[in-house]
Amino acid sequence: VRFWAVGREGEYAVDLLQDFLRERPDIEVDVQKLPWTAAHEKLLTAYAGDTLPDLCSLGNTWIPEFHALNALAPLDCVREPVARYHARRLLPGILDSNRVAGQLYGVPWYVDTRLLYYRRDILQKAGFNAPPTTWAEWEQMLGAIKAMVGHDRYSVLLPLNEFEPLLVLSLQQPSDLLRDNGRYGNFRSADFHRTLEFYASMFRRDWAPKMTNTQISNVWDEFGRGMFSFYISGPWNIAEFKKRMPPELRDAWMTAPMPGPDGPGASSAGGASLVIFAGSQSKPATWAVMEYLSRSPVQQRFYELSGNMPPRRSTWQSSTLASSPYAKAFLTQLDRVRSPPKVPEWERIAQEMRLTAERVVQGVATVDAACTALDRKTDEILEKRRWMMDQDRHT
Amino acid sequence: MRTQRAAWWFVAPALIVLGVFFFLPVLAALVMSLTDFDLYALDNFDNLRWIGFENYCAAAARAPVLEGARQHLVLRRARRADVDRRVARRGVARELEGREVSRLVPDCVLRAGGDHARRRCRRVALHLSYALRISELRAGAVGRLDPIDWMGNPHWAMPAIVILAVWKNFGYNMIILLAALQNIPDDLYEAARIDGASGWQQFRHVTLPGIGSVLLLVSILTMTGYFQLFAEPYVMTEGGPLQATYSVLYFMFEEGFKWWSLGRASAVAFLLFILMFLVTVVQLRLGRERSDA
Numbered sequence: 001v002r003f004w005a006v007g008r009e010g011e012y013a014v015d016l017l018q019d020f021l022r023e024r025p026d027i028e029v030d031v032q033k034l035p036w037t038a039a040h041e042k043l044l045t046a047y048a049g050d051t052l053p054d055l056c057s058l059g060n061t062w063i064p065e066f067h068a069l070n071a072l073a074p075l076d077c078v079r080e081p082v083a084r085y086h087a088r089r090l091l092p093g094i095l096d097s098n099r100v101a102g103q104l105y106g107v108p109w110y111v112d113t114r115l116l117y118y119r120r121d122i123l124q125k126a127g128f129n130a131p132p133t134t135w136a137e138w139e140q141m142l143g144a145i146k147a148m149v150g151h152d153r154y155s156v157l158l159p160l161n162e163f164e165p166l167l168v169l170s171l172q173q174p175s176d177l178l179r180d181n182g183r184y185g186n187f188r189s190a191d192f193h194r195t196l197e198f199y200a201s202m203f204r205r206d207w208a209p210k211m212t213n214t215q216i217s218n219v220w221d222e223f224g225r226g227m228f229s230f231y232i233s234g235p236w237n238i239a240e241f242k243k244r245m246p247p248e249l250r251d252a253w254m255t256a257p258m259p260g261p262d263g264p265g266a267s268s269a270g271g272a273s274l275v276i277f278a279g280s281q282s283k284p285a286t287w288a289v290m291e292y293l294s295r296s297p298v299q300q301r302f303y304e305l306s307g308n309m310p311p312r313r314s315t316w317q318s319s320t321l322a323s324s325p326y327a328k329a330f331l332t333q334l335d336r337v338r339s340p341p342k343v344p345e346w347e348r349i350a351q352e353m354r355l356t357a358e359r360v361v362q363g364v365a366t367v368d369a370a371c372t373a374l375d376r377k378t379d380e381i382l383e384k385r386r387w388m389m390d391q392d393r394h395t
Numbered sequence: 396m397r398t399q400r401a402a403w404w405f406v407a408p409a410l411i412v413l414g415v416f417f418f419l420p421v422l423a424a425l426v427m428s429l430t431d432f433d434l435y436a437l438d439n440f441d442n443l444r445w446i447g448f449e450n451y452c453a454a455a456a457r458a459p460v461l462e463g464a465r466q467h468l469v470l471r472r473a474r475r476a477d478v479d480r481r482v483a484r485r486g487v488a489r490e491l492e493g494r495e496v497s498r499l500v501p502d503c504v505l506r507a508g509g510d511h512a513r514r515r516c517r518r519v520a521l522h523l524s525y526a527l528r529i530s531e532l533r534a535g536a537v538g539r540l541d542p543i544d545w546m547g548n549p550h551w552a553m554p555a556i557v558i559l560a561v562w563k564n565f566g567y568n569m570i571i572l573l574a575a576l577q578n579i580p581d582d583l584y585e586a587a588r589i590d591g592a593s594g595w596q597q598f599r600h601v602t603l604p605g606i607g608s609v610l611l612l613v614s615i616l617t618m619t620g621y622f623q624l625f626a627e628p629y630v631m632t633e634g635g636p637l638q639a640t641y642s643v644l645y646f647m648f649e650e651g652f653k654w655w656s657l658g659r660a661s662a663v664a665f666l667l668f669i670l671m672f673l674v675t676v677v678q679l680r681l682g683r684e685r686s687d688a
Contacts, residue, residue, distance in 0.1 A: 041652060048437060069438045161635055212635055215546045344434055348654050355638065362549060362637050388435060393442060 001286050002053035003031045006039045006272065009057060009110070012305040013293075020292045027285045047071055054280035055289055057109050057272045060097045065344040066275070067100045070394060073276040073283060074103045090311050093337035097269040100342055106273030107294055108311035110302070112234050113267045114168050114258070115333045117241065119229040121252040122149075131256030135198060138230075138259045142207040145229050154209045156202060156230040157219070160361060161212035163354035164268065165232045168258060170195040170353075171338045172265040178378070182343040183386050185378030187353075187371050194261070196360060196367050203361045210361055220244035223253070232258075234270070238326045239307040255329040257336070269337035271311070309334075345381050352377050428661035437655070450662035457646070546632055549639040556627045556640050563627075564620065568613050575609035576602070611682035615675055622671050643667050 005013040010033030017029055032053070034042055040062065046052045047069060058066065066072050090108055098106040118131055126145045132138035142155040149155070158165045170177060173191035178184065186192065202208045209228070216222055223231060224245050241253060258265040274290045276283055292298060299310040300318045309330055310316065321327050340346055356374040359365040365373065388394075428450055435442040545555040579602065587597045603610075625648065628640040634649075635641075643663065651660030 044434075044437070044655065065434065068434060161633060210636075211547055212633075215544075358635070358637055364637065384431065384433060384435060387444075388442065393435075394438075 001027060001029045001055055001282055001289050003029055003055040003289065004034055004039075004043075004053045004057070005031055006034045006057050006059070007036045009272070009302075009306055009308065010034065012302060013057075015305065016293065016298055016302055017289070019298075020289065023292075024288060027288060029289055050279065052277040052279055054277060054282055054286040056275055056277065058106060058275050060094075060106065060108070060269070060271055060273045061340060061346060063098060063105055063273065063275070064100050064342040064346065067105060068344040068394070071277055071279075072105045073278045073280065074105055075107065075276070091313060091334050091337075093269045093334065093339070094271060094311050097271075097337075097339040097342075098273050106275040107290055109272050109274045109293065110306075110308035111311045111334060112236075112270035112272075112309070113330065113333050113337050114164055114232050114234055114270075115267055115329055116256045116258060117223070117231045117233055117237060118254060118256060119223070119226065119252055120254050121249075122226060122229045131254070132259040133257075133264050134259050135261050135265075142202065142230070143205070146205070146207050149226065149229075151206075153226060154228045155207040157211070157216075157222075157228040158199070158202065158208045158232065159213040159216075160210060160358050161354070163350045163357075166195070166199050166353060166357050167340060167350060168232060168267050169199055169265075171268055171340065172258070172260045176341065178341040178343065178349075178382075181389075182341055183382060183389065185349070185375040185382070187375040187378060193367060193371055196357060196371060199357060200360045200367060224249055235309050235327075235330055236307065238324075242326075255326045257329050257333040264332075264336065266336045266338045267333050269339045271309075343382070343385060345385060348381055349378050352381070424661040424664065427658055428665055430658045431656070432658035432661075433654075433656045446658075450659045451666060454646075454659060454663045454666055547636055549637040552632055552636055552639045556624075556631060559631070560621065560624065560627050564617065568617065571609060571613055572606065575606040579605035607682070607685060611678065615678055618674055618678065619671055622667060622674075 003013065010031060014031050017031065021027070021029065036059075039059075043052070043056070043058075043062075043066070047066075052071060063072070091111065094108045094111045095104075098104055098108060116131060122145060123129075123131070123141060126141065126148050128141050128144070132141055145155040170192055173195055175189045175191040176186055177192070179186040203210055213219070219231070220240055221244070222228065223241070238255070245253060258267045260266065274293060276286050276290070280286055293302075294312070296310075296312055296315045296318075299312060299315045300320070302308060303310055303315070303318075304320060309327065310321075315321065316331055340350070343349075352374060356365075356370045356377075360367055360370045429445060429447060430436070431444050431446050431450070545551050583601050583605070584597060587601050592600070623644050624642040625644040628634050628642055628645055629648075632640045634645050644667070647660050647663040647667070650656050650663060
């Protein structure tokens, strides 16, 4: 079985698989590591050259794209009952991100969602004892903190070169980001309008600096210095903040689920899944590796090694995870996750969304004009998809 | 006849290599630029549509391309200014004989320091809150200066890249120009002085014609180099803020390797080729006129 493991997780996969190799001496696993930055290109090149591996860990937003390429084997055809049995024990929102057109294509390996990191001490100083649960509460806190810290510090960091914060906020609204089964954009909707207005207002009121991540040389240092008190980020930052925050601030920060428009809000369903490529010659053996990697004890070891959060509920009850106060908010949030639209073009649309938001923030466009322009741009990007669908071709 | 055939045999290996690895891919890219080759087409060639020059129109209509071209003009002006300045300082340069090569050393050290490391430093140096402190230090001497948010302000990000790019290429062009300046025989200047030529006249009638061809070479190299500006925005700003530092090559890279619309990306490549070809023709013509005059 050839296994392409993307990212740092590849190194841990080699360790994890030692026991498996003892258990199933008949199966040989060849783990090859890929960096995240090159993974997408390498996979597409391998697809073009017909050299895809049997097993791969794929960012779950890429699943629709590789599905459009007919590159993924549906799991139900491998061993239906096992896949179903497995499915029941997984966090439903994350599992759903692995489904395209009703078919399951991947098993979540580790999960990722975005939520709030905040400075407990600064929030307390501003007179708040608990993190926000609604946008209105959050606005109050942002305003109070800004009034307290003065003009060269801010309440929240929303890097202008990341689309995730805006995506999370817009997934909290009831309406979808694309309409007609992903044929057209839905950015003219009142819901998206409201989200963009809220996002832009945080910059207008000087609660968030108009900055990109490349301008801030060290996010962790600046968080420690109190340049901002809220930051929307993923689980990998728990370990980073633990490591990099100065000792006197060790208890000064915490994580909290995302506040929503009116009550606790949703966040994006991210993470990586294990998939079997359609061209694999040894699907049963590949499935055996996959099944082993998603066992609860193995996942717990994986968490201990890498800090990646497991997709199975039972693993969350393990001692190390249950005792981590920072992880608790993630478990809460993982019950309220939503997948971004599942079209192969999504990544590009998300970038256009980010650019649109940046234009509004920099004062080049109004919210109205920006929503219309984004919608038009999205329709343009989806033109080929519409053509494919009209011709009844596989998308 | 036989010798001619023998000649073909001799050049055949080179021709085949050139044909297979250069002309064929170029031809394929040209064909590809007339289609909407993308992910779907990668899956199945039936999903490929012939769309004629649509890619070209779309690419030309995209604001970033025009914006990118405008930036190249800004860059070119900056380059010219700095070439001229150096030429004007030829008095200093002409003194530079072999024994004074030491002057070049600092530049070489800077280059050896590695582009990436320097950009990292710059990123820290341009960090808004630290730039603020530096300006506070100077406040007493120069009066109150507002800090410039180099990388965050759409109006200043490109100048920041221009400064870096000019600095980066300064040494390379300087070496070529210095070699040309040293090639002008001293007796020409001596003769000019005897004829009573002023400093400016010497510069106008001896130095400029002397380095004219090299100046043309440098300007063409610089032009082609900056049309392909990529590494600087890629590392420093990722094309932002507000796509202010989005170069043509960056556009091509994103279309091709990020979004896999290879048809569109090939069209951009050919447009860039045509643009650079035209500018080079103009440059060559201007250069010829000058040497005729």
